[in-house]
Amino acid sequence: MAGLIGIFARRRELLKQQKYADARMRQAMALVADARKQALDARKIFEHQRGPGSLPNAEKPEEIDRQLISALDHYHQVHTTIDIPFREAQESWEQSLQTRRNLKKVSHVVRATVIRTSRVFFVEQLNQLGLALTALKSVLQSRLTDNALRLMAERSRSRDPEEALGRYRINNAAFISALDRLNFYVSPQSGDIGRGIHGGLPASVAEKVEASPLLQGPLLAILRRYQDFGARYLIVQKRTLLGDDMGLGKTVQVLAAMSHLHALGARHFLVVAPNSVLINWQRETRKHTLMEPFLAHGVEREENVLAWRERGGVAITTYGTLSKILDLIPVVDFVAIDEAHYVKNPASQRSQAVQLLVERSEYVTLMTGTALENRLREMHFLLSLAQPEVQPVLEHLMSFYRGSPDPTEICKDLAPVYLRRTQKDVLHELPERIIEDEWIELHEQDQQFYLAAEPELMTKRLSAVIGNGEVLSSKYQRLQELVEEHLSEKRKIVVFSFFRQVIDDVCALFPGTQQITGATSASRRQEILDSFTQDSEKKIVVMQIDAGGIGINLQSAQVVILMEPQMKPSTEWQAIARVHRMGQSKTVLVHRLIARDTIDERMVELIEEKTQIFMNYAHDSAVRDASFMAKDGRNVDVEAELRRFLNPE
Secondary structure (H helix, E strand, O other): OHHHHHHHHHHHHHHHHHHHHHHHHHHHHHHHHHHHHHHHHHHHHHHHHOOOOOOOOOOOOOOHHHHHHHHHHHHHHHHHHHHHHHHHHHHHHHHHHHHHHHHHOOOHHHHHHHHHHHHHHHHHHHHHHHHHHHHHHHHHOOOOOOOHHHHHHHHHHOOOHHHHHHHHHHOOHHHHHHHHHHOOOOOOOOOOOOOOOOOOOOHHHHHHHHHHHHHHOOOOOOOOOHHHHHHHHHHHHHHHEEOOOOOHHHHHHHHHHHHHHHOOOOOEEEEEEEEEHHHHHHHHHHHHHOOOOOOOOOOOOOHHHHHHHHEEEEEEEHHEEEEEEEEHHHOOOEEEEEOOHOOOOOOHHHHHHHHHOOOOOEEEEEEEOOOOOHHHHHHHHHHHHHHHHHHHHHHHHHHHHHOOOOOOHHHHHHHOOEEOOOOOHOOOOOOEEEEEEEEEEOOOOHHHHHOOOOOOHHHHHHHHOOOOOOOOHHHHHHHHHHHHHHHEEEEEEEEEEEEEHHHHHHHOOOOEEEEEEOOOOOOHHHHHHHHHHHHHOOEEEEEEEHHHHOOOOOOOOOOEEEEOOOHHHHHHHHHHHHOOOOOOOOOEEEEEEOOOHHHHHHHHHHHHHHHHHHHHHHHOOOOOOOOOOOOOOOOOHHHHHHHHHOOOO
16 A cells, blocks of 8 residues: 555646646747747838848838847847757657656556556556656756746847847848748757758668658757758768858858767767867857867867867867877767868878778768869869768769760769758858959069060069059059048958069058968957958958868958959869858959059969859759769869960970
């Protein structure tokens, strides 16, 4: 009898706890539903006047713009604060509801009283309810607290449209993500997701990716639909080349994949990246996850590696440092190789160090928006680094490059390892990008100086920009005109050049302008970027293109000026993509300064040829699009061609 009394006392206590948890979960569900309804209503009114697919105007907002922005802002905050933890607890909640129904049935109570076997089943049900409530309470007591729900309810009644508008102007990515969720409400349990984000991925791979869940784990970021799919792809395919266009958020997709593995018990993640983006990786890890970043670089690299091994987290190192710490790195749960085109040469020391590293991990992602820059063999090595077993397919690709037919089949065969989406594929809301080629006639003095310059490649390129130095060069004059025009419209400007002298000259032309070159430390670089982004008085920043074109986000700018053509089209693409990327809410204007009748003109021709090669082979993936790939293309070595142009003999 004493045992029965204890069983029913426990039943009474657990049912009381479940009733309290049930009320909290229903309150959270109502807040999410209300925020979603407000956003849907605001969107309906907005699209009735502006048309489907339109975005709010950040510069000259009308009342319908403000209302939609405010509703999306609130929906985003509710999703982050309430909906995500609600979904984490949802399975435990539903399990507790089912068990509660069983425990409340009179027939079950009577049988448990008089029949021993029924009593055993009854106790098992109590244990199941206890476990479900333990998991449920861990969320309710830490994130879905009474205070959190009360504050969100109050915020819903007192939204400030002006604050929301300010956030939208700075970065509209969260707002667009909220719009995505209105159309596609993705279930973290079922993995249901709208089709189209993979742009024609072969069914065998697409279905496997879509069916795989993506656990939230320590991830704080709100993923776009295509990012959610990308993170799943990295997990399902395990060893991949993520070739998404610049600006689509490859970093957050990798962090999402790491967070999924973290939720399953993995703790050691490693990123190899150029020195210029170390601080950015550290900041992004802290911003988007609860994982601890460790900088395995500099004088404290060994100490930080040992701390990472002990505590777990995301270790971040450089290509130059990797070989020095390889002996300290055991098996790694996930390896990410950022800007992977840095290791396109298999004979280089850093490529060999990366190859040794990726052998120590089951999960490997190589990240680059420019998988093919100069030669198809470079793409060959990157893909073979990710999945050595695709070597036969890659050899066939190389054979095709020499004339073999049927590239579509090869593209399909690469689907298990290569995923690429372009801005056009997924960022339908991205503002327009307008590229203007500014053809410039050199002054007579500048032309004479250019002709008299040594027929050495870099000397010729530089002379076409700076002129003879006695008067302001033609390019500098045009630069002044462009800067004055854009500043009068209150636009922020980023100027890129390959040459350090040009960087210094531009800073002299516009006093107070800050510069980032290869000599700028990572910490100082971040200070300059933060100042440029946050200070409305900082209107211009000048960057050496090889230092400022990679791993930097400059959505606060609206203008890009390229002082001279570059050797590789990807160099220019990366520079432009620092500004024209997800989160940009304004039209981006790009000016390419090109001097007529100089080496600039020949460089532009060669770059166009190289761009065609990229479009033919690396621009598409069967994951994104199984369309036919072009069958022809001529390999172009720009530097060699230019030297022959300068020295025809």
